[in-house]
Amino acid sequence: MDMHLSAPPIEVTPDDLVNLASRSAKMLERIRTQMLQPFPRKSPPIFPSGKLQELCGIDKARFAYLIKKGELPQGVQEKPGAARQFTLAEAIRWVRAERKPYQRPVGRKGKVIAIGNFKGGVTKTTTSMVLAQGLSLRHGRKVLHIDMDPQGSATTLYGINPHAEVTGDQTILPVVEAYVNGEPYSMKSLPQETYWENLHLIPSSTDLFNAEFMLPARVHASPTTKFWNVLNEALDELRDEYDYIIIDTAPTLSYLTINALFAADGVIVPVMPDTLSFASMVQFWSLFSDMVSGMRQFDDGAENMKVFDFIDILVTRMKTQTKAEASGARRSNASVVRDWVISTYGDRVLPVEIPDTTEIARTTTTDFSTVYDFPNYDGNAILFRRVRTAYDQLVDLIDSKACYLWDKE
Template identity: 45%
Template sequence: MMADARLRIDKPIVSIAPAVKHVLPGVPLSDLRKVADHASQMLVNVRESMLAPHPRKRAPVFTTSQVASLCRVDRKKVIYSWDKPELGLPPGTAANRTREFTLAETRQWIAKLGPFTKRPVGVRGKKIAIGNFKGGVSKTTTAMTLAQGLSLYGRRVLLIDLDPQASLTALTGVLADSEVEEEQTVLPLVYGDQESVKYAIQPTYWDGIDLISASAALFGAEFFLPFKQSKDPHFEFWNVLNKGLAPCLDEYDVVIIDTPPALSYMTINAFMAADALIVPTPPSALDYASSTQFWNLFADLADNMKGLVPEVDHKRFDFIHVLLAKVDSSLASTHAVRDWINRTYESFVLPVEIPTTTVTASAAAEFGTVYDIAKYDGSTRTYQRAREAYDRFAEMIDQEIVALWEAQKESL
């Protein structure tokens, strides 16, 4: 008779694994410094390899056709104009049967031939805060690309990075850990050592854009501001940045402020200083849910501020926009969430969307944006789709700023 092949268990199974005699040591706090130092050095190495052969970022160069397009004129007019010394326009550099123009030269052409309205004399620049209380929603990219896009309309832009993670600073090619001192951030203003932010302004690789950097040291503001407020009831913790920016508004057409992904004291300063607010919101269910928390917390802040400072009730934003960002139309859920966002925020939603493309992904991997790409190796159509979205976004904001300038001019 064939034996039963099934396993019979007559007694409990006893583990034959050896007993654990020693507890692993774990990771002491002191080891975190080693990890941090190694991570900082790796970031330097990665940046240099991404930006090789130049360890610093460089702005793209422009062809004659691109200059003509940015100036909104025919290519022949550009060719005709560079031979006219009386116009004082840079002729560019001959290269491979064509001519190339640096960004600075291109902005000179835009200023001379472009149809863009200049900021009227006596009218001050506008301050725009980019905010959302959730990370990963394209907040920093929105700030940088808006600055770059506006610069191609001839605008002079000041970028302010208030996020201790310093992502915006990194997009300009500066590494916070190794290249930013406390004196290059807004901290001396916060501590009362400076009365304006002018001390911290530095040029960037992109002509027309200046920067106030960020670093991890900015976390100190979150302790100092409430402490000083508790000691001095007359101290206006929410008005520090606003006062510090006032002396700069005659020098810049637009100030763009990138905020931390939280309702922090620096975020409050940014919102209270801003003339306008842009809220990037990807059309995903989680980001949509998070956005409702943003508006609730923002409303609670406004209510609390009114109770603390009655005159805050007079605070007005010139505009508030919700920008659909990181839009992946291939996802079925995108269409549903887009509809939720449109029905929720209605007229606040801008009629332009920033798509998720391989172009934006590859640019981000190289610490850049679509505007940093001089020549895209992939599909021209894909690049144009990404670039046109950012161009349209910048154009819409520029048109609103010009309208505000004109209205302000009439009231002078």
């Protein structure tokens, strides 16, 4: 037998485990101040007049006419004759005036959209953030983003350190606590304003993990409890206030994820075009369908059956084709898997693909940001534009679905 061990395996006794635990706690104590630094505050993007025109779908002449008319924000000029710059809030006012987005009729509820896939790293958080930003920017919507992943990745995208700057009572944990204790609770005070106009956040922190113990304990004490309906019920009072409530979920079928999916009108499932991701989708569907069917037995009748407005699959992180692949001489694994996804899920696959942005990530120095945070990005400009266009299409597609539903309901 070929053995190249530089040292033999080290046996672990219970005392060793205690020692390891104490060493890691001591280490954490030492690095805590570093971990608990607040993040630098994020600022919203600034729009030069060219970008504003693009956003509103107007030409230079119309822009000049509207500036002269003086009814819309004028932006600022560094000196007379220089290009105008607009804040995000100003840009949104221009969008509302010029794009005239369909208004959600009074009495129609906002749409809850959960981003889910039990596989990790498939861009759930990024997709949720881009949707939240894009819906407010491109369609003037009022949006609430709920971070339901105890890891708090969505929270970090707002420039908030989930370990240092968020306490459990700012997350949706009190909703769960109140439910478990059989007390009433109003979610109205939870949404926080963020650096982004018209986009509010209910952040997450590691405390949210506690929900994963509280809910099963409650189920144990009273087995007929509708543990999946906690968020759905509590969200009701916010559905009038927001056009969209976007929920980011953890990559597990946890009690929180079940609550997010059950509260959702629409679900977006990002999937990466590789064989392993395709295979894990099979498990996602089987667990998801078990979950929804399992709840049926508790329902009082057909009218209580959970029906989703849509469940869409989003192919994401598509790598740019090589020359050989583009000419048809060779097929990339990604395009093969993408075809499997389409032939399996047909119309449920969104007609837009998100390109892989690894190249961009390498050239940007700013963490915690998305394509909507930099309207003037000039690094890898061609790829940036492709990604931005793809996300614009995604945002517009989702908004047109909601408008259709608001109009029809």
